[in-house]
Amino acid sequence: MIKKEAQNFEIDNLDIDILKQLMVDGTKPYSEIAKDLIVSGGTIHVRMKKMQEMGIIEGTHLVIHPQKVGYDICAFLGIFLEKGIQYKDAVAQLSKIKEVVELHYTTGTYSMFAKIICRDTNHLRHVLNEEIQAVEGIQRTETLISLEESIKRQIELS
Amino acid sequence: MIKKEAQNFEIDNLDIDILKQLMVDGTKPYSEIAKDLIVSGGTIHVRMKKMQEMGIIEGTHLVIHPQKVGYDICAFLGIFLEKGIQYKDAVAQLSKIKEVVELHYTTGTYSMFAKIICRDTNHLRHVLNEEIQAVEGIQRTETLISLEESIKRQIELS
DNA sequence: GTTGAAAAGTGCTGCGA
DNA sequence: TCGCAGCACTTTTCAAC
Numbered sequence: 001m002i003k004k005e006a007q008n009f010e011i012d013n014l015d016i017d018i019l020k021q022l023m024v025d026g027t028k029p030y031s032e033i034a035k036d037l038i039v040s041g042g043t044i045h046v047r048m049k050k051m052q053e054m055g056i057i058e059g060t061h062l063v064i065h066p067q068k069v070g071y072d073i074c075a076f077l078g079i080f081l082e083k084g085i086q087y088k089d090a091v092a093q094l095s096k097i098k099e100v101v102e103l104h105y106t107t108g109t110y111s112m113f114a115k116i117i118c119r120d121t122n123h124l125r126h127v128l129n130e131e132i133q134a135v136e137g138i139q140r141t142e143t144l145i146s147l148e149e150s151i152k153r154q155i156e157l158s
Numbered sequence: 159m160i161k162k163e164a165q166n167f168e169i170d171n172l173d174i175d176i177l178k179q180l181m182v183d184g185t186k187p188y189s190e191i192a193k194d195l196i197v198s199g200g201t202i203h204v205r206m207k208k209m210q211e212m213g214i215i216e217g218t219h220l221v222i223h224p225q226k227v228g229y230d231i232c233a234f235l236g237i238f239l240e241k242g243i244q245y246k247d248a249v250a251q252l253s254k255i256k257e258v259v260e261l262h263y264t265t266g267t268y269s270m271f272a273k274i275i276c277r278d279t280n281h282l283r284h285v286l287n288e289e290i291q292a293v294e295g296i297q298r299t300e301t302l303i304s305l306e307e308s309i310k311r312q313i314e315l316s
Numbered sequence: 317g318t319t320g321a322a323a324a325g326t327g328c329t330g331c332g333a
Numbered sequence: 334t335c336g337c338a339g340c341a342c343t344t345t346t347c348a349a350c
Contacts, residue, residue: 011227019227022220026184029343040319045345056226061219062180066313068214069169069177076264076271091308103309106234108302113234117313144266150249151261155224155275187326198336203328 011056014039015047016157019056023154026060066117073118074149077132078110078142085137087112093135099127110142169214172197173205174315177214181312184218224275231276232307235290236268236300243295245270251293257285268300 014037021033030044037044051057066074081090087105094100094114102115118124124145132141172195179191188202195202209215224232239248245263252258252272260273276282282303290299 016227019220019222023222024217024219026218026220030345031343041344042320042346043318046317054226056222058221058223059182060184061182061221061312062177062184063216063219063312064177064181064214065216068212069174069315071313074262076262078267095309098314100309101311101313102307104232104234104302104304105306105308106302106304109236109300110302112308113302113304114309142267144262144264144268144271146262146264146271148263149260150263150270151253151258151272153259154219154221155229155259156256157227189326199327200329200337201335204335 010054011051014043015051018044018047019051020157022060023157070119071117072120073116073124074146075116075118075124076144076146077114077116077128078144079112079114080139080141081111082137082139090135090137094132097127097131097135099123099131168212169209172201173209176202176205177209178315180218181315228277229275230278231274231282232304233274233276233282234302234304235272235274235286236302237270237272238297238299239269240295240297248293248295252290255285255289255293257281257289 017037018033021028021036030048031041034041034044048057066072079090081087090112091103091105094103094112099116099118100114101117104113105111106113116124116127118127128141128143132138175195176191179186179194188206189199192199192202206215224230237248239245248270249261249263252261252270257274257276258272259275262271263269264271274282274285276285286299286301290296
């Protein structure tokens with residue numbers, strides 16, 4: 001009998017309520033969260049520790065507006081891989097390109113799909129023509145440039 | 159004479175070093191950052207306050223692994239809009255769909271590009287067939303399902 | 317598992333250089 | 334503009350429920 005990895009669901013509504021608050025503002029004091037949810041500060045701490053050990057929490061990150069520090073361009077790249085190319089090898093090479101901030105192995109039109117952040121059009125051209133083209137196994141790519149990021153949020157837990 | 163909005167670049171290397179550390183771990187104490195960068199804790203505080211006022215900092219967020227809380231599917235959606243449809247109207251409708259976590263107005267193959275997080279295939283089907291199809295102005299969509307998120311990070315400041 | 321309070325560490329705010 | 338020092342607050346821990 002195969003054991004189901006059910007520990008993923010050993011979180012209750014209190015845990016979810018805590019996560020919801022910290023996902024919006026990671027600096028919110030435990031003491032305030034405790035007041036909101038009518039439990040003690042110690043409980044928040046215990047729950048957070050449990051979820052960290054369970055690996056549910058990836059971390060707390062300061063998020064900046066890339067445009068305000070000179071990164072004006074956000075682009076998506078649909079990547080077609082050559083046949084017989086190991087996906088892992090392409091990932092290893094692409095991960096060395098710092099402008100690639102997200103990479104997915106996908107079904108559908110493309111083999112892989114990447115999100116790229118660049119300073120300006122010159123920078124983007126350099127990344128596409130020099131960096132990406134140098135990756136072995138990439139047959140061709142298709143570029144979508146984001147003119148506006150209209151929505152950006154995390155999933156709403158329930 | 160048009161005044162150039164040059165205040166975007168009123169940040170120096172110290173500011174960037176602070177951001178770099180907090181982007182990795184938003185809970186890192188100012189006092190430790192100060193030790194690393196060989197300045198006082200007060201300086202870190204002043205710099206952070208300045209950058210918050212400048213609007214460089216979006217916020218601090220707790221980031222979770224969606225899969226560990228039951229959200230197993232990540233998909234991208236290329237959206238074709240009907241001609242004559244106001245982009246803003248489509249955004250307003252799509253923003254009501256909580257599963258849409260990112261939305262871009264793009265050049266290239268698609269009019270818009272969305273990232274969607276769902277619990278399972280049933281949930282995804284519901285979102286695509288019921289929620290997305292109900293949005294006025296969407297002609298058709300193309301779905302890319304992410305089988306693996308190989309890279310996920312923020313831009314590396316320099 | 318939760319509580320409440322004590323102990324340790326951090327963030328914030330003046331004043332001085 | 335930066336650094337130092339004191340105060341207020343938060344996190345963390347732990348015995349008791």
